[in-house]
Amino acid sequence: MAFNSVTHVLFDMDGLILNTEELYTIGFQQVASRFGKEFTFELKCKIMGQQSKEFAGIIIDDLGLPLTVDEFLTETRAIFDNLFPQCKIMPGVERLVRHLHDHNVPIGLATSSSKESYDLKAVNHQDLFNLFPCKTWGTSDPEVKKGKPSPDIFFVAANKFPDKPAPEKCLVFEDALNGVKAARAAGMQVVMVPDPRLDRSLASEATLVLDSIADFKPELFGLPPYKN
Missing domain, CATH: 1.10.150.240 (Putative phosphatase; domain 2)
Structure with missing residues (x-):
């Protein structure tokens, strides 16, 4: 693949x-x-x-x-x-986020949550979320006119990177079908980590579907590989 x-x-x-x-x-x-x-x-x-x-x-x-x-x-x-x-951090997430941060790969948060909701969720995970220099809270951001599955949030989030990358240079991680549709509509590749109850046939638009972020191999997308 x-x-x-x-x-x-x-x-x-x-x-x-x-x-x-x-x-x-x-x-x-x-x-x-x-x-x-x-x-x-x-x-x-x-x-x-x-x-x-x-x-x-x-x-x-x-x-x-x-x-x-x-x-x-x-x-x-x-x-x-x-x-x-x-709330708790999902398996494999902290390893991947720290790995990308340590290798100077620009990372951003693109959540439909409001800033107020984010603050409640992140209160016990500040060390992790401090690694994200760019954050977009869709419900609170006036530039995000429509929620997912519209692509607005991913265009806004990508535009917050200082070098404003082209959509095809951005990889999105999502768990929801609406998020996958939004990322694809934005012209971005998307790795989906769905709820295990989801019928995988519904996830055909995803670039890659995984059971867990712990299974992700960064080198598949030209990113620095993990060291064993």
Whole structure:
């Protein structure tokens, strides 16, 4: 399998760097349960990677919840204030991020989360996130007009690198189908590390699909290899 060499790397955060997708499921189910509804994996796949007002509207419509978008976000925010600081780093992530940083490969964060949500999630992982000189919080960034699967966030994130690389020189790491679609729409290669429950046939747009970031071989994309 042949891939094109890249010079810059962009990382999604939720479900890719941090296990927050599990926490989102807990929080959304808590709200759904009040109305006798189930937050399904199918619905989860539909909203992953979207900005907060986008996913709130879809959950409300799909489940028929008698809430406004603002009411839903206020209720879930109170739940996530307690849950998000408990999140953990996913396997293989810290090794890869530190490896790229140590080899002067420019890395950036491209998350649909708001800055406020990011602060809760990153509170116990500052050493890792300090390695990212460029961060884009899609929900809080006025330049990101539309959430994933629109490519906006990846164009904005790539433009924050001082040398403003061409899209084909950027490699994206994603866990969500919406994120994969956004990266491809931006003209970037994308490594997908999906939820193990996802039907892999749905991930055909991804450049490479892995079970874990721990399985990634940087040299496949012209990046410095790990030393054994």
